[in-house]
Amino acid sequence: MKKLLLHLDTDPIPSAFDQAVAYDSNVDNVIAYGGITRDNVTPHVHGMIFTRGGKNLKNSAIFIGGSNVPASEMVGNAVKKAFFGPVKVSVMLDPNGSNTTAAAIARKVMSDYDITGKKVVIIGSGPVGQRSALFLLKEGAAEVVITSRDITRSKAIVHQMKEAYGIDVTPGQARSDESVAALLKDAHVAIAAGPAGVCVIPDIAWKNSDSLEVIADVNAVPPQGVEGLEVMDNGTEKQGIRFYGAIAIGNFKMKVHRGAIESLYESNDQFLDETTIYDIACKVDKQ
Numbered sequence: 001m002k003k004l005l006l007h008l009d010t011d012p013i014p015s016a017f018d019q020a021v022a023y024d025s026n027v028d029n030v031i032a033y034g035g036i037t038r039d040n041v042t043p044h045v046h047g048m049i050f051t052r053g054g055k056n057l058k059n060s061a062i063f064i065g066g067s068n069v070p071a072s073e074m075v076g077n078a079v080k081k082a083f084f085g086p087v088k089v090s091v092m093l094d095p096n097g098s099n100t101t102a103a104a105i106a107r108k109v110m111s112d113y114d115i116t117g118k119k120v121v122i123i124g125s126g127p128v129g130q131r132s133a134l135f136l137l138k139e140g141a142a143e144v145v146i147t148s149r150d151i152t153r154s155k156a157i158v159h160q161m162k163e164a165y166g167i168d169v170t171p172g173q174a175r176s177d178e179s180v181a182a183l184l185k186d187a188h189v190a191i192a193a194g195p196a197g198v199c200v201i202p203d204i205a206w207k208n209s210d211s212l213e214v215i216a217d218v219n220a221v222p223p224q225g226v227e228g229l230e231v232m233d234n235g236t237e238k239q240g241i242r243f244y245g246a247i248a249i250g251n252f253k254m255k256v257h258r259g260a261i262e263s264l265y266e267s268n269d270q271f272l273d274e275t276t277i278y279d280i281a282c283k284v285d286k287q
């Protein structure tokens with residue numbers, strides 16, 4: 001029986017990237033719709049759950065994407081509500097690649113590196129920064145700071161994370177090169193999770209820190225998010241610090257994304273979100 005993937009995107013045009021990864025993960029056919037909201041998703045879900053019965057249901061699955069992460073999460077909740085008891089299919093939620101990317105950052109940072117008791121500073125508090133904070137705290141980091149240019153925004157995000165995950169993240173403000181240098185002064189790990197094409201960690205910030213051991217950057221668009229880091233760096237040592245660039249992290253992210261899609265077809269009852277996608281990243285890391 002053919003493996004079908006219903007691709008539901010909250011953006012008007014469904015992501016070509018996510019569809020390409022689906023085909024590279026042995027999906028036979030992708031059925032893609034854009035403009036999906038929690039209010040219009042139910043008939044699409046019914047189209048998947050009422051066409052194949054019993055054990056054949058595991059050959060159908062749903063992927064939820066889109067650049068608006070909260071909107072995609074609401075679609076995820078609506079998809080769950082549209083299921084009837086065992087009449088369901090497996091679902092993967094990876095809006096804007098946030099879950100797979102953050103899982104890849106965390107695993108790369110922890111390549112032959114014990115995060116226990118370390119201080120992590122993440123410049124940028126979008127979905128990727130937030131999920132990276134979650135994974136690293138759960139793995140034993142002593143403190144994780146996430147920053148905004150506006151401290152009221154980072155405080156609000158930290159509050160939301162406490163409510164969603166029960167974790168204590170420290171809010172920070174990164175308004176200038178000097179403020180980033182001050183944040184990194186006693187940090188062990190620095191992660192650039194700012195927007196594409198913006199350098200958020202100048203070299204004076206990391207060169208002035210005596211404590212930094214690992215620096216990672218997910219921005220693949222020049223200039224890099226970290227001055228002095230190369231996009232291909234993959235544990236490259238510079239001045240005693242290990243650097244991971246966006247290509248090294250992106251290559252691992254692709255393996256996690258493909259692994260997650262493939263695992264959807266193992267049963268019809270999985271919901272792959274940030275937590276379960278991180279578990280898949282750990283398995284991929286061990287292979």
Ligand SMILES: NC(=O)c1ccc[n+]([C@@H]2O[C@H](COP(=O)([O-])OP(=O)(O)OC[C@H]3O[C@@H](n4cnc5c(N)ncnc54)[C@H](OP(=O)(O)O)[C@@H]3O)[C@@H](O)[C@H]2O)c1
Nearest residue numbers: 097101124125126127128148149193194195196218219250
């Ligand atoms: N390689 C991959 O496969 C992959 C996949 C997904 C994402 N990414 C990359 O991951 C990064 C983060 O993604 P995201 O979705 O979390 O991003 P996002 O939602 O756009 O968040 C970016 C963060 O950067 C801050 N920011 C915005 N403009 C800034 C500026 N000019 N200077 C300093 N900070 C600024 C924002 O905070 P304030 O506005 O509050 O200051 C926000 O916290 C992006 O570079 C994206 O390209 C890579």
